[in-house]
Amino acid sequence: MNMTEHWLQQFQSLDKKNNPHSALDELRHGAFLRWEKAGFPSTRHERWKYTELMGLAETPFQLPTPSAVLSNTVLQTLLPAVIENSLRAVFVDGEFSTALSSKISNNHLHFGSLHDGFKMFPQEFESYLESIKTPIDSIDDLNTSFSRNGALIFVPPHVKLPQTIHLIYLYTRTPNQMAHMHNRVHLAEGAEATIIEHHIGHDDNIYFSTTVNHISLEQQAYLNYYRCQEQGINAYHINRLYLTQARASVTNLFCLDFKGHLVRNEIEQRFIGQDAECHLHGFYLGKGRQHVDNYITVDHQVPHCLSSQRFKSVLDDRSHSVFHGKVKVAKDAQKTDATQHNANLILSTQAQINTEPQLEIFADDVKCAHGAAIGQLDESALFYLQSRGLDKETAKQMLIYSFAAEIFLAISELEIRAFWQAHLNLYFSGIPLHEELITC
Amino acid sequence: MKGLWDKTKKVCIMLSIKNLHAKVEDKAILKGINLQINAGEVHAIMGPNGSGKSTLSNILAGRSGYEITDGTLTYLGENLFEMEPDERARRGIFLAFQYPIEIPGVNNMYMLKAAVNAKRKHEGLPEVDALDFLTIAKKRMRELKMDESFLSRDVNSGFSGGEKKRNEILQMLLLEPTLAILDETDSGLDIDALKIVADGINALRSPERAVVLVTHYQRLLDYVKPDFVHVLADGKIVRSGQADLALTLEQLGYAGVEKEAAE
Numbered sequence A: 001m002n003m004t005e006h007w008l009q010q011f012q013s014l015d016k017k018n019n020p021h022s023a024l025d026e027l028r029h030g031a032f033l034r035w036e037k038a039g040f041p042s043t044r045h046e047r048w049k050y051t052e053l054m055g056l057a058e059t060p061f062q063l064p065t066p067s068a069v070l071s072n073t074v075l076q077t078l079l080p081a082v083i084e085n086s087l088r089a090v091f092v093d094g095e096f097s098t099a100l101s102s103k104i105s106n107n108h109l110h111f112g113s114l115h116d117g118f119k120m121f122p123q124e125f126e127s128y129l130e131s132i133k134t135p136i137d138s139i140d141d142l143n144t145s146f147s148r149n150g151a152l153i154f155v156p157p158h159v160k161l162p163q164t165i166h167l168i169y170l171y172t173r174t175p176n177q178m179a180h181m182h183n184r185v186h187l188a189e190g191a192e193a194t195i196i197e198h199h200i201g202h203d204d205n206i207y208f209s210t211t212v213n214h215i216s217l218e219q220q221a222y223l224n225y226y227r228c229q230e231q232g233i234n235a236y237h238i239n240r241l242y243l244t245q246a247r248a249s250v251t252n253l254f255c256l257d258f259k260g261h262l263v264r265n266e267i268e269q270r271f272i273g274q275d276a277e278c279h280l281h282g283f284y285l286g287k288g289r290q291h292v293d294n295y296i297t298v299d300h301q302v303p304h305c306l307s308s309q310r311f312k313s314v315l316d317d318r319s320h321s322v323f324h325g326k327v328k329v330a331k332d333a334q335k336t337d338a339t340q341h342n343a344n345l346i347l348s349t350q351a352q353i354n355t356e357p358q359l360e361i362f363a364d365d366v367k368c369a370h371g372a373a374i375g376q377l378d379e380s381a382l383f384y385l386q387s388r389g390l391d392k393e394t395a396k397q398m399l400i401y402s403f404a405a406e407i408f409l410a411i412s413e414l415e416i417r418a419f420w421q422a423h424l425n426l427y428f429s430g431i432p433l434h435e436e437l438i439t440c
Numbered sequence B: 001m002k003g004l005w006d007k008t009k010k011v012c013i014m015l016s017i018k019n020l021h022a023k024v025e026d027k028a029i030l031k032g033i034n035l036q037i038n039a040g041e042v043h044a045i046m047g048p049n050g051s052g053k054s055t056l057s058n059i060l061a062g063r064s065g066y067e068i069t070d071g072t073l074t075y076l077g078e079n080l081f082e083m084e085p086d087e088r089a090r091r092g093i094f095l096a097f098q099y100p101i102e103i104p105g106v107n108n109m110y111m112l113k114a115a116v117n118a119k120r121k122h123e124g125l126p127e128v129d130a131l132d133f134l135t136i137a138k139k140r141m142r143e144l145k146m147d148e149s150f151l152s153r154d155v156n157s158g159f160s161g162g163e164k165k166r167n168e169i170l171q172m173l174l175l176e177p178t179l180a181i182l183d184e185t186d187s188g189l190d191i192d193a194l195k196i197v198a199d200g201i202n203a204l205r206s207p208e209r210a211v212v213l214v215t216h217y218q219r220l221l222d223y224v225k226p227d228f229v230h231v232l233a234d235g236k237i238v239r240s241g242q243a244d245l246a247l248t249l250e251q252l253g254y255a256g257v258e259k260e261a262a263e
């Protein structure tokens, strides 16, 4: 069987499982035809210049079979620590797991089948159809063809979600498995939410997942969003996040990448109302041959908006970091304030970085700053710490940690900051790192 | 004390520098330094800008980047060149930097506690816990008239010149070094701060310890009376004397003293 036949077979197997919902199905078929024709984007594609998907294209990924799914007891061990006052929605290989999830008694939320979800929120279906009609590239089509599950979070006007939504995506041990998810978040006027999208996977096998998120904020809505991946060291993961912000809405978004083999994170942000703010922060810890690509577009279409991007990476071994951050400022978007910064700490001569902070400005009265830095550990700081009696390794870890910590200290929700700092500490294997950093 | 007992003088030799030559990027900076520092002594090193005072201090603390072309460095009977900077520190050498390094992101209190515990561990003592440490640190800070908020800030980050110097002295008081080298700690201090810092140094003075003060000014020496004063010029000690040498320097200037020495 060649790859075309393989994908067709996978799609057809899915067809059997699908609930017939004419509009949805029609759309999926359309998307699949486009996907079949285009396949994975190549590096000739400007958006994919630094990220090679050949390895993906050559592997016959399969949708999970129910028998392959691990027992809940095994899965429990993969789950991250519980965040205080959070509601957990756990997906296993793309399927919602009621057993592992919190009990949901909130009628603004739905987890699991999109088909069922749109029955619950029929008014949202139109916007779903609308949003997936114009794919950026074949990855959107792939996701539309295969995603049947996800999280639907629709917060009504002036409602503040009382709990942090902790979306946990687990990937199990089956080789060559794939999972595709589609999440939608809509915050109505003045609504508030904190959402964590957390991907965790096994190191044992190659697997592939895509997640497409559509997030929209109406005026004065407020969103804290944390997207974290601790994928397996052989995992391919493509994550695309569309974000639209209306007047005076605020987004604080953190992208935390601790693992994965090849990870592509995209953010396609758009301001459509004035006085809105969008703060994007990212941290990537690269080891081995990991490759993480952050591809970001912030689009100031209207005046008086504020955006910031602050991405940092620490790269060891032969890891590779790509940062592409574009700020677009439309002709009318006067008084735009946009900053963009990418800083990289290199610990190995074989690590690789491509950084492209870009400004595309058509307005004349704007404040825009961008910069990129690539550096090694500061020798004089290292000597200073050593001269105080700290051995070289400890001193190094302290400096690396401090470099990374800046991103984490920008998290204003203390509970959640502590949660992610604990992750960071864990990845700084063996060095105890220290509550003082948080509490002082 | 483990150091070498000098029978003739009945003193314990803490540091012995013999014929020390050092280069930086092929430029000779130290051109044959000889100096013996005994336990209990305070030595002042003075000398014009660029004469090699900081180079000497840095070499004592183990900073890399210098090529030692000749000479020996013996601390309490052991070859200093064989020790990494952190080991020297754990064995009691402390350098207060002329220009303390800012380390954004590393919490001051955390660094201080880690440093104190690294030394205690080396000495076979139990680590101090966070609370005990805080109590000790706060006490020292009161003595130095430092605001407690400096503990929660990042190491030297955004500190004013004088605040950085006080932070160095705080570290010194907490680490209780055997050999303290203070590289122009008095520069950039206001008059009150100078008095406070001097009190800090005097508090450390004891028969088991030694202090090296690198300074340009008599002012500090009014408060911390040195046993010996040395003049370092062009990589050599051109003159050594007692406390009154500093006063002579003040009158004649370095050029005058060098000329006097040459005659």
Ligand SMILES: Nc1ncnc2c1ncn2[C@@H]1O[C@H](COP(=O)(O)OP(=O)(O)OP(=O)(O)O)[C@@H](O)[C@H]1O
Binding pocket: B024, B025, B027, B029, B047, B048, B049, B050, B051, B052, B053, B054, B055, B056, B065, B098
């Ligand atoms: N890394 C370096 N590269 C080149 N030259 C250096 C380096 N470090 C020191 N030097 C030179 O060595 C000489 C001695 O410098 P040092 O800092 O030891 O002087 P100093 O006596 O401490 O002066 P000051 O009183 O100004 O502090 C100077 O000429 C200085 O420029």
Ligand SMILES: [Mg+2]
Binding pocket: B053, B054, B055, B098, B183, B184
């Ligand atoms: Mg100097």
